[in-house]
Amino acid sequence: MVYLDRRMMRLLLAPDAAASRVQRLEESRSLTLYAATATLQRIERNLHDGTQAQLVALAMRLGQAKEKLDHLGVVPGSDTALETVRHLVDEAHRGTKEAIADLRDLARGIHPPALDTCLANALWTLAARSPVPTEVTVSVPSRPTQTPAIEAICYFCAAELLATSTSTPRRRTPRLPVPSTAPGSGSWSGTTAEAVQRRTPASAPPRAAWPAWQTGCVPSMAA
Amino acid sequence: MAEHETLRVVIAEDFAILRDGLVQLLADRGFAVLQSIADPVSLERTVAADHPDVAVVDIRMPPTFTDEGLRTAIGLRHDYPDVRILVFSQYIETYAAELLAGAAAGIGYLLKDRVADVGDFVEAPVRVASGGTALDPEVVIQLMGASRRTDAVVGLSNREREVLAHMAEGRTNSAIAASLVISEGAVEKHVANIFAKLDLPSTPTDHRRVLAVLRYLEG
Incomplete structure (x- = not known):
């Protein structure tokens, strides 16, 4: 009797093949979504800690070079070699600043x-x-x-x-x-x-490792 | 270039090349760089021990690289109100701008890009140290965009808003005049109108400038 009951329960209540398949698909879709999000976050972080920071340091150096050149106090036109250097440094300085702005927009689009x-x-x-x-x-x-x-x-x-x-x-x-x-x-x-x-893997916890204060929003903004 | 030699500064930035560059730049301009550190815990310890005039703080620092620097800066403002804070970051975030703007005078929030224009950048710690503001133009744009402005600010004319936005960046009347291509006298008139419309008490002008900016940013 008990045996029959069990058979009946399994037959009537257990998920059928289609339901199991839907569940498996949902799981694999969730995994893909998580992996994609984590990858985008990693790319943005690598850009921030690598290329963006290097460009900022480079722009600062070029800015310093530009100032030193300006402080040389040469009358424009009197020294063409110096004028050329000044022009090149100016262009490099401007180009680096534009690259920083472009890269920021790109990174924000990848993962704000x-x-x-x-x-x-x-x-x-x-x-x-x-x-x-x-x-x-x-x-x-x-x-x-x-x-x-x-x-x-x-x-x-x-x-x-x-x-x-x-x-x-x-x-x-x-x-x-x-x-x-x-x-x-x-x-x-x-x-x-x-x-x-x-x-x-246990050694690399996902975002569940957020500190407690990050699980809510900034109080002054929630008002 | 030793005009800032009395200003004692600590720098908190986790990217070593930029940190060393900043130390060199500020030392070159006559600032006394007490310490350069790479994490928020060391920053707190250094501020407690050395009581600098200004702390230059990167927003994203270890361990989670989200906004530890900002949190630490706000904590420091509370614990050491006489230590001025200049926060800088690769991105300007509205919530950070509002948090910092609400913190009172002597605050700066700049995009990291601004270190490229070294002359302007080294002025920022000086302004912040004297109780002024050094807000990035991007901060001002975002705070204007954050649709929480009140009627007090709505009463300002477009030109007055422009002048106020420049004041928020920490600019002097002559710098505002040059930027807007108007006379310094015209700027003074706009500033007087702003003070009147925002109903600010008559105190030394610099203080009123900060108050006007704060009232504006608080919305």
Whole structure:
């Protein structure tokens, strides 16, 4: 009797082949999403700690060279060799500054660094940089610390919507409400988190290692 | 170039080449560079021990490279109000700008790019040390863009807003006049109007400039 009961339960309640397949697909999709987000974050960080910092140091050196040349006090036109050097240094200085600005825009497009502090901070900067006045309302009481990809998805969706609304003239102020109970938010701590825990080696914890103060937003801004 | 020799500075920047460059630049300009450090914990220890006039702080530092420098700077402002803070970063973030602007006078927030224009950059610690502001033009643009401005600021004319934005960067009347291509007398008139419209008490002019900027930034 018990045996029959068990058979019946398994037959009626256990996930069928299709449901299992959907679950497997959801898991693998979550893994891909996490890996992509982590890669983008790593690229931005490498740019910041490497190329961007080197360019800033280079621009500073060129700025110093430019000043030293200016302080030589030679009358323009009296020494053509010095004038040429001055011109070259000027161009290199300007070019380096432009490269820094370009690289910053590129890096921000890859992974906005404010996202590392929290979604709201990133959205406030996005709205402040928007050419049209934008209202931002964020009510996310705690960060989805184990699924950072969802924050990047929210951010880039908002950025895209804002860009579209900026290019289409409207009379109303664009609004960016981000509720904490968006559809699908129930899965924030679900399959992705489990998949990540399986995938990530213990020696390199993912963003779940955020310090406590980063799991909420800056109090003065939450007001 | 020893006009800033009395200014005692510490530098917190984790990228060694830039840190060494800054030390050399500021020492060359007559600043007394007490320490250069690469992490927030050492910064706190150094400020506690040496009480510098100005701390130049990078926002992204170890261990998580997010905004440790900013957090430490805000903590230092609270614990050591006489130590002025000049924060610099690869990016200008609105929340950081608002946090710093709300902290009171003697604050600076610059893009790292600004070290390229060395003459302007070395003026920033001097302005901050004297209780003024040194806000990046990008900071001012973002704070203007952050749609939290109140009616007090809305009452300003476009030209007055421009003048106020330059004041936020920490510029003098003559520098503002040169930048906007108007006479210094015209700038003075705009500044007087700004003070009147923002209903600022009559105190020494420099102090009122800072108050005007703060009222503006606080929205």
